[in-house]
C-alpha cells in the first residue's frame with residue numbers, strides 16, 4: 651500500500667576514483683570489482699514518482715517518452731514489482747540537470763533516485779544497505795549515489811555501498827571538461843562484457859584491483875593528495891586499457907580527451923593540486939583541492955576541443971520530499 655501520493659527525490663551523480671568495470675553476474679548486476687567514488691553535488695537527477703491512473707507505467711526522462719533509456723526504467727520498475735510483490739504502475743517524471751548518456755554517470759543518479767522514490771512511495775522501509783542493493787540492480791554505479799561523500803562498494807555476495815568518509819572529511823572540487831555531447835556508441839554494460847570476454851588485460855585489471863582500493867582508502871584517510879592522484883589516474887588508465895584492447899576495440903576518447911590528460915599532468919607538475927579521471931566516455935574529470943578550481947577551470951576551457959566545463963563540489967547526499975496523502 652502506498653504511503654504517499656507523490657514523492658520528489660533528488661540524487662546526485664558520483665565519480666569513481668577506483669572504478670567498477672565488469673560484472674560477476676549480469677542477472678543480478680553483481681559487480682566483478684569493488685569501487686570507491688566521490689558524490690558530485692553539482693550533477694543531479696530529480697524524479698517525481700506517483701501511482702499511474704492506468705495499468706501501464708508512464709515514464710518521461712528530460713521530456714522524452716520512448717527509447718532505450720525509457721525501456722530501461724520500465725524493466726527496472728518490473729523488477730521492483732517482482733521483488734516486492736506489488737502490482738501498481740507508476741508515473742515517473744525525471745529531469746537531469748547535466749548531459750545524459752555521455753559518460754557522466756546519469757544512470758547512477760537516475761537509478762538511485764528511482765530506488766529511493768519507490769521505497770518512499772510504496773513504504774517499503776528498506777535500510778540504507780538494502781536501498782543501495784536495490785539501486786545496484788538498476789545500475790552498478792547507482793548503489794553509490796544512495797549516499798554522499800566518499801562511498802565504497804563492499805564486495806560480498808549481494809554487493810552494497812556504504813559511506814567511507816563524509817564530504818567534510820576532505821573537501822575536494824571537480825571540474826568536468828566536456829569534449830563530446832553525443833550519446834556514446836557503446837553503452838557501459840555492453841562495453842564491460844566485451845572487455846571481460848576479449849581483452850587480454852582484463853584479468854590483470856581484476857587481479858590488481860584490490861590493491862588499488864587499499865591504497866585509495868589510505869590516501870583518503872591520510873588526506874594524501876599525491877597518493878590519491880597516483881592511484882586514481884593509474885586505475886582509470888587500466889580500465890581504459892581493457893576497453894581499448896577489447897575486440898572489436900572501443901575508443902571512448904576524443905583528441906581533446908588526450909589533450910586534457912596532458913594538460914592536467916602539466917598543471918600538476920607546475921604545482922597545481924589536480925589529477926584526471928575518465929569514465930566510460932570522452933569527458934575528462936579533473937579533481938583538485940579546494941581553492942584551485944577557478945584557475946583550473948579557466949585553464950581547461952583553453953584546451954582545443956573542450957565544448958564547455960561543469961563544476962561540482964564533493965557532496966551528493968540524496969534529498970527526499972514527500973507529499974502526504
Ligand code: 2P0
Pocket residue numbers: 665666668669670671679685755757758788789790791792838839928929930
Ligand atoms: C564506475 N562506470 O565505477 C564505472 C567507471 C563507468 C566507468 O559504473 O551496467 O551504468 O548499469 O551496472 O553503472 C558505468 O556503468 O553500468 C560505470 P551498469 P553503469 O562508475
